[in-house]
Amino acid sequence: MAFIAALLTDPADHKALRRAATEHHIIPAASWREFGKIIRHHPVTAAVANPHAEPRKDGVLRIYHLSQDFPLTPILAWGELDGRDLYRLGKAGVTDVILAHDADNTPQVTEIIHKVLERSIPHLVEAGLRDQLPVQALDLVRYAANRIPNRIQVPDLAAAFDTSVSTLERRCERFGIPTPGRLLLWLRVLYGLHWLAEPGRSLESIADQLGYSSGAAFRRAIQAVSGARGVPPRTYRSFHAALTRFLAECPGTTAHHATPHVPV
């Protein structure tokens, strides 16, 4: 389940979005200002906006600014868009468009949203592990990854799989994946590093969204999985390097892990 920020003024568009994104949580915004705030302060995976949401405001220019501040957060433009709007939206860096006359074509809208979410952490993690983990292990990791924005904890994860924490730990060992606590720690760090690569976010706001008490606590979490001191460079490469290390910690067997587990 992903969080999607939505700035749509027409209730029919809201309904259409909800119909097409039933498994996701929509956070509605009433203005460009609120829309920006939601993206900045909520763990949104994607954003949908009508460039004509507010009269006398250049929505395309606002989308351009957002795409500069949050380059890894896909932005969909939705609405009555003429040729010039579409030309400008492409230049502004919008990820895709949903035209108002297609809003009732639910399968089409669902496909566009699904494609946009393919760049999200759960999809990247799943794609990296698909060939090395059994189906049950993949389900567990996918479930955990999807719920990091909801601040899932180990007992929640155990309850979701109808088991105790200790049984879940043994299961993880058998699957060849990190223990539930470390798995969630890794996933939080991956989310955090992904967001850190966006210039519009601060360390403190990311820590807050992930449920850490402060930026320092989030830094310690990064250190716990990477072993390195301090915050790595705020680039996509740092995220990618961490993702590679995480995938290496999920060999899919019960063999000894090469990376030592650091207590948090």
Add this chain to the structure above:
Amino acid sequence: MARYDRIATLDPPDRSRAFPGWVVFRDLEGRDRDPELARRVRLRFLALRIVRRLIDVGIDRVPPQSIEQQIESVREELGALPARDPERIRIAEFLNRVRELTPLTLATATLDLGEVAEADQQEFAAEEFYHTALDLANIYQLRTPSLPRETSRTQS
């Protein structure tokens, strides 16, 4: 909205970084305030989106009713052009051919529309139609012998 457009001064994105089919709008560069041209370019984009969707999702995976609905919505938009407008006739013909939903028909219909765009000196639209036909040919492994003679000649 201010008359000075900050977006206009931005460099156009690469094809790989723009949203699917956007490249056709590059024919509007420097003329984006021309409503007639913008309407025509938008229609080309809408026509192309059908094929791009079938490529991205897969011909067998797109619900037939949904693709039919998409084709119909483009057809409705064609009503904005005069009844005897050559572009309207060509796109309507394209939509009829696309309905068959076979890779070969899609590829040839897309190539033909690309040729028309090229003849009209809409170079970015032509390029995008050709790229799309090529993507389709690669995905569905269409080879030259299976293409109709005329189209094969055009490709070489």
